[in-house]
Amino acid sequence: MDALASLLEGPRARGAFVMCSLLDPPWSLRIQDEAPLTVVSMIRGTAWVMTEPGGKPAAPRQLSAGDIAIFRGPDHYTVADDPATESQIYIHPGNITKTPDGEILCETLSLGTRQWGTNADGATVMVTGTYESAGAASQRLLRALPPVIVLSRGDLDTRLLDMLVDEAMKDEPAQSVVLDRLLDLVLITALRTWFARNDAPAWYHAYSDPLVGKALRLLQHNPAHGWTVASLAEAVGVSRAALARRFTDLVGEPPMSFLTEWRLALAADLLAESDATIESIARQVGYGSAFALSTAFKRHFGLSPRDHRQGATPAELSSAG
Known part of the structure; x- marks a missing residue:
């Protein structure tokens, strides 16, 4: 992709x-x-x-x-x-x-x-x-x-x-x-x-970089893999420090921050569009358990996976509380 x-x-x-x-x-x-x-x-x-x-x-x-x-x-x-x-x-x-x-x-x-x-x-x-x-x-x-x-x-x-x-x-x-x-x-x-124009965001052009582009595709195609900066750098064929520096410069955030956002975005879409259990979705996007996904999901979106699946918003939950 x-x-x-x-x-x-x-x-x-x-x-x-x-x-x-x-x-x-x-x-x-x-x-x-x-x-x-x-x-x-x-x-x-x-x-x-x-x-x-x-x-x-x-x-x-x-x-x-x-x-x-x-x-x-x-x-x-x-x-x-x-x-x-x-x-x-x-x-x-x-x-x-x-x-x-x-x-x-x-x-x-x-x-x-x-x-x-x-x-x-x-x-x-x-x-x-x-x-x-x-x-x-x-x-x-x-x-x-x-x-x-x-x-x-x-x-x-x-x-x-x-x-x-x-x-x-x-x-x-x-x-x-x-x-x-x-x-x-x-x-x-x-x-x-x-x-295609020069006013596109910098991270978009990062996909054409031979190192960072490959790293981005690895993370997006395999979100369930237990990635670390070290394993990603090894897969790309560069040192850990070099990848972390170049990735952050071109994408605007470190590799693991990008991966976390991607995993949680995929989880949010799966929750809204499928009947899969939260445990199953957690495994699909790289979290070891439903509890681990729920903790990260609530920290990022301000509501639990269950509330998101039911169509609630953080503002609605805050006012209800």
């Missing part, structure tokens, strides 16, 4: 929300759905995106036909025909659409299968694909992304966008599965382009 493949294992679309918006100016959408990842593809017309990283407004960025924007949640943002247009429609969690006064608009703005907006022949057409949840193993990916990535038409193969748009208008058997796979392909293609 290469760097990008391992990163994308988490945010794999499963029943993702896909919708085609058809709008006439003036229009402004305030996105407050807090989804971890959203892909917006401009099909016709132009739009402006406004983000607020850290609560501070960033410079507006324009999207033209063929461009793609990838938004990293849970921050709120605005997409509008003009930066000066006041927000008219608010998108809440669960893709509930409301006016500023709270009136629900989902049915009012429906224009057919996976289509909504103000005009079926609107000057602006864009397709939105929303990943409403992301696995724990994808947190490294989400941390690597800025609040918004904008890729121009010339950076991408637009054939995938054409297929996504075409399928979004259909309502055939297994349609949601087809849309999930197409959305994944659009996301992977876009991120592969972005990560």
